[in-house]
Amino acid sequence: MDKREKIIAGIMGALLVGSVSLVGLLFTVDPVAVKQRQFTYEIHSEIPTTAENYLNANEKVLENAVINLSDVQIDQIGIYTAYAEYAGKQYPFTIQIRDTEAPIASLIQTKYEIKVGDTLIAADLVKDIQDASEYIVYFDEEDRPKTKTFTEAKTYNDVFIIVEDIYGNRSNKLRLSVVVSQDNEAPIFSGVENKVVKVGTLFNALEGVRANDKTDGDLTTSIKVTGMVDTNTAGSYTLTYTVSDLSGNITTVNRTITVQIDGVDEADSVQDVANGPYLPKEKYRQLEGNYLTISRAMFTATNHYDLVKQMNDYLVKFTKYLPADAPGKYANSSYGAICNNAATDEGFARAFLYMCQQQKIDCYYVEGTYNNMEMVWNIVKVGENYYHIDVAYERIYGTGFQLLSTSEMKALGYVFDESYYPQCTKKFSN
Structure with a gap:
């Protein structure tokens, strides 16, 4: 070659x-290739299951390849293994499930008018929340509080609420305005009407009594009661109910509980003046007769000042003062003072009121306290002005006849609700 x-x-x-x-x-x-090592989908979304989404291959291969996603949990965040199978061979890849979408929400309303001390709950202020995961609702503050209490009366124009899911995705800030005003409305009582009970029966001062406040709601458990009702002793008793709301508004109501004398029915009796005890009709007729006799003999003045002084002097001279807890029927009634010549401060005040009514003199039965002790007395009109007069006080301390202004009463230690009675602004001069 x-x-x-x-x-x-x-x-x-x-x-x-x-x-x-x-x-x-x-x-x-190899005629088959995985498009990428990891595929990412949003939680709860629909994941494709066809080979063309995961493989690079010819049409024949794509038609015969099988995608296995059995380990993938579409409702749980995580990375899961998966594979494609063709001609007896597996082609692995991973599926990542994640949550990157922020919650969507809206406000129920954009402005709230509340009172000082009220608390708003963030979750109660939003609606139409849309998110695939669990979430919380809070006010946009450093410690992400779910509630917010407003302690100052003013307008808050920049109160923001955020909805955040467990993966840290946050909604847009939802802005609302909160107008906070001072609570000036006092609580309201119910069930404190005057009541008549029989001697020897049980009486619960709080039974049926409730207190409600427009802002704070039910305040029944905060009611305080002062005064005492002795259901073993007939007479008229005054209870004072007091309740205050969280803003310091106080409501005080006086209630008269009348304990009827044994065997006395209202139909056969007459109630004493100033919601006093019920007197059997024969006792009331005796009261009328005794007064008529006394007035003809001793109340002979022709002007109001002298009449008032004569009635005062009679009670001071002829009626013994009894302490409020002294036993004995009628002691707290005008009958006790005029017929039995012995009475408590209530009996003195009712007797003086009864006498003034018979003489057509304008007079009031006043309930209050003296040096923090319950006390009753009168306000009487003399001339053109009203004055305080406490016949029992004069009987106890021997002060002599006194007509006093409200300021003079306060100086002595008397306290009462001035809004219930005529104003006593003048010092007496004769």
Whole structure:
């Protein structure tokens, strides 16, 4: 073989080897390839299951490849293994489930008018919340409070609420305005009407009594009662009910409880003046008769000042003062003072009121305290002005006849609700 023939043979051999290598390479290249190592989807979303979403391959391969997503939990954040299978071979990849979408929400209303001390709950102020995960609702402050109490009366224009899911996605800030005003409305009582009970029966001062406040709601458990009712002793008793709301507004109500005398029926009795005890009719007729006798003999003045002084002087001279807890029927009635000549401060005040009514003199029965002790007395009109008069006080301390202004009463230690009675602004001068 000459040189030329050797060169041609070498070239042909090389070409033959290359062709064989190329054919071998074509038979070893995989016809399937995963598009990417990891695919990401939003939680609760629909995940595709067809091969064309995960593989690069020809149409025939895509038709016959099977995608296995059995380990993927679409309702839980995490990274899960999955694979495609074709011609007995698996092609693995991972599925990431994540939550990146912020909650969507709106306000129920954009402005609230509340009172000082009221608390708002963030979750109660929003509606139409849309999110795939669990979430919390809070006010946009450093410690993310779920409630907010307003302690100052003013307008808050920049109160923001945020809805945040458990993966830290936050809604847009929801802005609302809160107008906070001072609570000036006092609580209201119910069930404190005057009541008549029989001697010997049980009486609960709080039974049926309630207190409600427009801002603070039910305050019944905060009611305080002062005064005492002795159901073993007939007479008229005054109870004072007091309740205050969280803003310091106080309501005080007086209630009269009348304990009827044994065997006395309202139909056969007459109630004493100033919601006093019920007197049997024969006792009331005796009261009328005794007064008529006394008035003809002793109340002879022709002007109100002298008449008032004569009635005062009679009670001071002829009626014994009894303490409020003294036993005995009628002691707290006008009958006790005028017929039995012994009475408590209530009996003195009712007797004086009864006498004034018979003489057509304007007079009031006043309930209050004296040096923090319950006390009753009168306000009487003399001339053009009203004055305080406490006949029992004069009987106890021997002060002599006194007509006093409200300021003079306060200086002595008297306290009462001035809004219930005529104003006594003048000092007496005769």
